[in-house]
Amino acid sequence: MRWLKQTWSTQWLREPTADELKGLVDDLLNEKVMAREAQEMGLEKDDTIIRRRLAQKLKFLVEDTAQLVQPTEVELRQFYAANPAHFETPGTLSFRQVYFNPEHRKDAAAEATAALGAFAAKVGDDSIEGDRLLFGDSFADTDEQALSGMFGADFARQVFAFEPGGWRGPVKSGYGFHLVLVTQRTATAPKPFETVKDAVLADWRSAKQTELSRNYMVELRNKYDAALDASAKALLGQENTPKVAAQ
Structure with missing residues (x-):
């Protein structure tokens, strides 16, 4: 009864009248007995919406349980050390x-290759000309x-493999071909644990939940x-599907 009143008040910003409250109670009882009768009749079986909703509720319960787990300082530091790229x-x-x-x-690729041969020695020469980008x-x-956001992941990966000094390429991007001269590099540096402790905890909880x-x-x-x-395995092209053990 309190829940019905609170729900009504939240929606309508006032208390329900006696008749309105009686109507809410009648609706709730009708819903409950109809749901029970539907279960007795097996109407929930093979219903995609009901199945998904039940699975979703159970998933939420499992995820909420994961949030109750509290890591120790040692566990957090171990997670931090095991995932350096995250921090x-x-x-x-x-x-x-x-x-x-x-x-x-x-032939942009051939012209880029020819330019590399002609100008590779001119590291400080601003006369190297290309097309406008x-x-x-x-x-x-x-x-x-x-x-990667500007030129694509493949381009970024190749360019980051280059050491400073000397023209390299051609490197292909989504726009065309590039000659690249790396002039300076700064190394990846770990952030101190104390400064990223909250981020470590958030990532640890996400990993634990998974x-x-x-x-x-x-x-x-x-x-x-x-x-x-067997028929499902055949459709998937799998001869054997071993059970997976829990980690």
Whole structure:
């Protein structure tokens, strides 16, 4: 009764009248007995919406349980040490690039290769000319993620493998071909544990939630002996599907 009153008051910003409250109670009782009768009749079976809703509620319960787990300082430090890439200041590059636009050139890749041979020795020569690019020709203190956002992951990965000094390439991006001269590199540096402790805790909880959910699903599959039958395996192209042990 209190819940019905609170729900009504939250929605309508006033208390329900006696008749309104009686109507709310009648509706709740009707809902409960109809739901029970529907279960007796088996109407919930093979209902996708009901199945998904029940699975969703159980998933929420499992995730809430994971949030109750409290790590020790030692566990957090071990997680921090085991996942250094999550808690570090990314390395950066400063570089110049010369762009060869395939829309303006007959063979942009070949022209870039020829230019590399002709100008590789002219590290400080600003006369190296290419096509105009919206991002410009010089980049300072750019990390790999930012570079990937501009030119693509493959381009960023290749450029970050270059050491400073000397023109390299051609490197292909989504725009065309580039000659690249790395002028400066700053190394990736770990952030002190004390400064990222909150982030470590958040990542630890996320990892623990994933671990507990995975293990719980393994237990449920084993409990109900849920496995692919031969016809399902054939459709998936699997000859054998071994059960997965909990971590």
